[in-house]
Every structure is written in C-alpha cells, then in structure tokens.
Amino acid sequence: SYVLTQPPSVSVAPGKTARITCGGNNIGSKSVHWYQQKPGQAPVLVIYYDSDRPSGIPERFSGSNSGNTATLTISRVEAGDEADYYCQVWDSSSDHRRVVFGGGTKLTVL
C-alpha cells in the first residue's frame, strides 16, 4: 500500500520560513493536499492540488510537488501557525481507491 512519510516535528523561529516535507514513491504524479490541525480542533485545508490555496488562507502558505517529495512552505512564520500538519493523497494503485494521510508533522514556533 502507498505510504506517505512526514518528519514528526519541525521547529522554526518567528519570521522565518518553515518547510514540511511529505515523501512518497513518485508522489509528483499524484495530487497532494495539506491540512492544519490545532489542538482540540478539526483539520483545516490549507493547500490543495499541490499548490492551490483556499480562500481565507494567507499567502504565506504555499506548496510544491515533484519527484518523490511534496513540500508545504510557510513563510514569515507566526505563533498562530503552531499546529500539526498532514499531507493527503488518493491512492489508486491497487484494485480500489483509498485515501492516504501522512503521519503528521508538529510545527513548533520557537
């Protein structure tokens, strides 16, 4: 089955740039979506189809996807960005379709 690998944690100082990776076999051929989840809250979509941003999501959030790695980039990080981040794809490689989430990355703002 398809596996998405994320680093368990990423730390960044306020005002700097955070990069959260999502690794998968030839993930560049898939569409990757990213979610932000703060403690006690439901996930929120922050990037869809690799690099599109839903309305209401700051331009500081961007995404890219190529080869075996997709990346969520958060520029000018703020304290309010501290959260867990998950990548997601649909896996259609077997005889049926399923959603795959990465294990999640905890972003800590120092």
Added chain:
Amino acid sequence: EVQLLESGGGLVQPGGSLRLSCAASGFTFSSYAMSWVRQAPGKGLEWVSAISGSGGSTYYADSVKGRFTISRDNSKNTLYLQMNSLRAEDTAVYYCAKAPQGIAGQGEFDIWGQGTMVTVSS
C-alpha cells in the same frame, strides 16, 4: 454557512455496534462526495470511508472493510456510518468531511465537522 455536525458517538463494548450521523447544511448535499476520517487519541488522521454524491460509489479502508458501512440520505442531508463488530482500536474521534465535487475517489476535503468521539471498551 456551510456546516457539518456529527452525532451518535459514545461508549460501546467490544463487538458492539454504533451508527454515526453527520447533518449537513448550507450547501446542496447531494452534489458532493463525503468521507469519514478518524483520529485515535494522540494519533494522526486515518481515512475510513468515502461515498459519492449520489451514493452509488463507496470506498473503505482495509481496516474497516466488512465491518463498517457508509451511506447517505440526500433527502435528509445526512451522512451515516454504521459500525459493527467494534474493536478497541476503533476508539477515535470520527470526523465527517466534504469533498468539493460529487465524484468520490479524488481530491481534497474542504469542509470538516467538529467530530464525535467513539470509545470501544468493556
């Protein structure tokens, strides 16, 4: 306002059954695929099941196939998850999530409910 409201969670014994509901409002429910996603305490997100807008296509995670059934009543704007033969490892917050298109099997989840807790324990 687009809103999803889950209900039906609670404490159930191993081997028992539970039916979750997700009431949708603020959009044309029948036009959009829906999914259930769960999160065990302190763990990451795990997709459970998806259904197309018409209800004609369904998909399941291997971990729940044969035990859980997803369905929808478009006349009532409600999504369901029938859970049978529950196990301790099914303990989680269950979220319903909306897709931005009617076809299941692709895309992102643009709207999420607040979740309902299911605890499987004796």
